[in-house]
Amino acid sequence: MxxxxxxxxxxxxxxxxxxxxxxxxxxxxxxxxxxxxxxxxxxxxxxxxxxxxxxxxxxxxxxxxxxxxxxxxxxxxxxxxxxxxxxxxxxxxxxxxxxxxxxxxxxxxxxxxxxxxxxxxxxxxxxxxxxxxxxxAAGMPGLTAFTGWKKYADPKEGETVFVTTAAGAVGSLVVQIAKHAGLKVIGSAGSEEKVKFLKELGVHVAFNYKTTDTREVLKNEGPIDIFWDHVGGDSIDAALENSNIGARYIICGAISGYSGQPAPVHNLARIMYSQINIYGHFVIPLIPQYQAAFDEEIVPRLADGTFKYRxxxxxxxxxxxxxxxxxxxxxxxxxxxxxxxxx
Ligand SMILES: NC(=O)c1ccc[n+]([C@@H]2O[C@H](COP(=O)([O-])OP(=O)(O)OC[C@H]3O[C@@H](n4cnc5c(N)ncnc54)[C@H](OP(=O)(O)O)[C@@H]3O)[C@@H](O)[C@H]2O)c1
The missing domain is CATH 3.90.180.10 (Medium-chain alcohol dehydrogenases, catalytic domain)
Incomplete structure (x- = not known):
């Protein structure tokens, strides 16, 4: 040849x-x-x-x-x-x-x-x-959502979770897992098309963070018990101002700082007053522990349409x-x- x-x-x-x-x-x-x-x-x-x-x-x-x-x-x-x-x-x-x-x-x-x-x-x-x-959804991004939720979220029915970049590969599975666990789900995304997708997924409060003030949404729909963040900077400050005592924060990404200066966080004292637990989540070391459960609980539900992906x-x-x-x-x-x- x-x-x-x-x-x-x-x-x-x-x-x-x-x-x-x-x-x-x-x-x-x-x-x-x-x-x-x-x-x-x-x-x-x-x-x-x-x-x-x-x-x-x-x-x-x-x-x-x-x-x-x-x-x-x-x-x-x-x-x-x-x-x-x-x-x-x-x-x-x-x-x-x-x-x-x-x-x-x-x-x-x-x-x-x-x-x-x-x-x-x-x-x-x-x-x-x-x-x-x-x-x-059935690979690394899906595993990121599943492993972080299993390991750190400690969800209780009726609690409220806030997910940033909620329409993305990881976020769109996080919001569905949270909804199936009986939580109130707030999700932010960067366009009207993405907000529409979040509504199709059943997200209770979906908003465009570029046109709607995140703090206003969290003030009206929070306080939050779980914060799943992909963005960093001001999104963390907005969450810190609107969290319940004992909230869990899963820091899964910080994309606002990947292509420039990382944005600062100002409200650090609230971590102490609200007794917030912050978890740095990295999927790779968690895969051996959770792969079998992921294959059993998530992949079949992607195949039968229970969980959606785009x-x-x-x-x-x-x-x-x-x-x-x-x-x-x-x-x-x-x-x-x-x-x-x-x-
Ligand atoms: N910890 C881990 O093990 C792990 C594993 C995989 C991924 N991640 C992280 O998870 C996050 C999502 O990854 P993904 O693969 O699911 O990607 P994705 O959400 O499908 O795509 C990235 C999205 O980030 C948002 N974004 C970009 N710049 C932004 C900015 N300056 N401020 C706010 N949002 C911005 C955009 O959504 P909007 O239009 O909605 O803003 C963009 O569509 C990333 O931070 C990634 O690094 C972490």
């Missing part, structure tokens, strides 16, 4: 600001690959079908990034096996999931060492769940730079997924 282009999404420069498509984040078509003869050295060769675009990918473009200039970034991905020299994968055409280290390129070699470390595993999806959901699908790896900018500035509606290749 002749050499074919193997396009990639690479880091072209580092920035503490927003990554600009074509400047910071570049779609590169200079590399080629011969799928029949490229050496695998005991590893496997896969076609990349889908890539997840998540806010944390910004770290690959920050000064001090672990990704060298000119190299592709990595994320969660769905792959199809083309060739294998590893005993773990013998069925050509099998669908695999890459756990965070799928390189943003059309065809990818996973080394013997990477295969051995479990960086890819075989995927057997539910019949009525698209593969893309396994890098969204995707923002962009066709073609050349869209990956724009997809990243979108998740960092609110341009995505639902889980951001780049469709790289056909099955």
């Amino acid at each position: 002749p050499e074919i282009t193997n396009a990639r999404h690479v880091v072209n420069e580092y920035t503490s600001g927003y990554p600009i498509p074509g400047q910071t984040t570049v779609y590169d078509t200079t590399q080629t690959i011969d799928l029949d003869t490229v050496p695998l050295n005991g590893g496997i060769l896969a076609k990349v079908l889908l890539l997840s675009v998540d806010p944390y990918l910004k770290r690959f473009f920050n000064p001090g990034s672990p990704v060298p200039l000119g190299s592709p970034i990595t994320s969660y991905g769905i792959l199809k096996l083309i060739r294998s020299e590893h005993e773990k994968f013998t069925t050509l055409g099998a669908i695999l999931i890459g756990h965070g280290n799928t390189r943003h390129e059309e065809y990818t070699i996973i080394t013997k060492e990477e295969v051995a470390s479990g960086s890819v595993t075989a995927l057997t999806p539910y019949e009525n769940l698209p593969l893309s959901v396994y890098i969204g 995707e923002d699908r962009l066709d073609g790896l050349e869209k990956a730079p724009q997809a990243l900018l979108d998740v960092l500035n609110g341009g995505n509606v639902g889980k951001s997924v780049v469709v790289v290749g056909e099955e």
Whole structure:
């Protein structure tokens, strides 16, 4: 077979600001690959079908990034096996999931060492769940919602929870889990379209934080018992002003500071007076403890439609730079997924 282009999404420069498509984040078509003869050295060769675009990918473009200039970034991905020299994968055409280290390129070699470390595993999806959901609501973002809720929320029926970025990949599952647990759910999002989605999910109080004052909403609809935050800065201050004694705060993200100066928090004394418990939530170390419960409690309910999800699908790896900018500035509606290749 002749050499074919193997396009990639690479880091072209580092920035503490927003990554600009074509400047910071570049779609590169200079590399080629011969799928029949490229050496695998005991590893496997896969076609990349889908890539997840998540806010944390910004770290690959920050000064001090672990990704060298000119190299592709990595994320969660769905792959199809083309060739294998590893005993773990013998069925050509099998669908695999890459756990965070799928390189943003059309065809990818996973080394013997990477295969051995479990960086890819075989995927057997539910019949009525698209593969893309396994890098969204049935994958890492869904696990983020589930593990944080199980570990830290300590919910009691009738309590009130406030979720920021509530229409996003993580937030939209948090609000549904909270609603099913019998809580009053307040959710904020950055556009009318996202607020409409939150209402479809059954969120009791859904509002656009860009046009409605968060403090007014929390004053009227709170005080809150659980605060699930993705934003940081002023959203934490607004919550601190409107919390019940003994509230639990789950700090899951701080996206308002990912592409610029982190915003300060002013109301720290209220943590003491309201005896608030603040939990820093990071999904990765919690997965071994909760994966089985997630597979039992959440994935079947995504498949049968009890829990809903929304995707923002962009066709073609050349869209990956724009997809990243979108998740960092609110341009995505639902889980951001780049469709790289056909099955
Ligand atoms: N702790 C963990 O283990 C873990 C794991 C996964 C994700 N996360 C975090 O969870 C959060 C959500 O991730 P996701 O994958 O579900 O992404 P997402 O919510 O689908 O997309 C990111 C959203 O963040 C909002 N946003 C962007 N800039 C903002 C700003 N300056 N102020 C307020 N909101 C802003 C936008 O929504 P609006 O239009 O509604 O503003 C944007 O759509 C992120 O902070 C991410 O880093 C944490």
